[in-house]
Amino acid sequence: QKEVEQNSGPLSVPEGAIASLNCTYSDRVSQSFFWYRQYSGKSPELIMSIYSNGDKEDGRFTAQLNKASQYVSLLIRDSQPSDSATYLCAVRGGGNNRLAFGKGNQVVVIP
Amino acid sequence: DGGITQSPKYLFRKEGQNVTLSCEQNLNHDAMYWYRQDPGQGLRLIYYSQIVNDFQKGDIAEGYSVSREKKESFPLTVTSAQKNPTAFYLCASSIGRASGETQYFGPGTRLLVL
Numbered sequence: 001q002k003e004v005e006q007n008s009g010p011l012s013v014p015e016g017a018i019a020s021l022n023c024t025y026s027d028r029v030s031q032s033f034f035w036y037r038q039y040s041g042k043s044p045e046l047i048m049s050i051y052s053n054g055d056k057e058d059g060r061f062t063a064q065l066n067k068a069s070q071y072v073s074l075l076i077r078d079s080q081p082s083d084s085a086t087y088l089c090a091v092r093g094g095g096n097n098r099l100a101f102g103k104g105n106q107v108v109v110i111p
Numbered sequence: 112d113g114g115i116t117q118s119p120k121y122l123f124r125k126e127g128q129n130v131t132l133s134c135e136q137n138l139n140h141d142a143m144y145w146y147r148q149d150p151g152q153g154l155r156l157i158y159y160s161q162i163v164n165d166f167q168k169g170d171i172a173e174g175y176s177v178s179r180e181k182k183e184s185f186p187l188t189v190t191s192a193q194k195n196p197t198a199f200y201l202c203a204s205s206i207g208r209a210s211g212e213t214q215y216f217g218p219g220t221r222l223l224v225l
Binding site: 004015034042044046049090098101102103 | 151152153154155156159169201213214215216217218219
């Protein structure tokens with residue numbers, strides 16, 4: 001079982017709609033969870049970090065964490081063409097400072 | 112203007128050649144990391160360093176070497192033993208060694224084999 005799994009295939013959403021991305025992880029004692037955005041040919045940039053169960057909102061982005069079910073999700077409200085990118089889920093396990101990354105989800109916002 | 116710099120942006124390696132990728136940060140971060148990204152893949156950890164003069168192997172350290180002589184610098188050498196070096200190399204840093212610290216990335220170096 002892979003450490004961090006993200007849905008495969010690109011996600012196409014109309015401009016103004018909500019994009020929903022999911023990520024599951026295998027290490028039950030994981031403590032820290034991150035979403036990074038990566039534009040084509042560029043390096044990842046941090047969007048959100050979340051450490052506790054529940055929702056965390058920052059502007060148009062909401063991260064949701066459910067440790068019992070071992071998943072973390074990212075919602076992008078009012079999607080804009082500038083949101084078109086690959087979104088990487090990263091999880092840090094308990095007891096170390098290594099990040100495990102998923103393969104990423106490509107989001108395409110259609111004007 | 113604080114941040115992480117990587118150079119060069121593009122690097123070409125000939126067969127049997129060792130090449131060194133530079134990573135410098137002026138964020139006063141203790142921890143630094145090197146990742147490799149292949150097309151359609153997630154990031155894989157090569158090496159990391161939590162403090163000057165100390166570093167640990169990541170998941171794919173074979174064919175690579177690092178040094179951490181200064182807090183600000185963490186160069187990565189891709190040796191001739193790395194048979195498939197073509198990839199996007201990313202350097203990152205974080206404030207400290209605590210498990211919750213966020214990692215921030217440099218702009219990356221793209222390595223190509225001639």
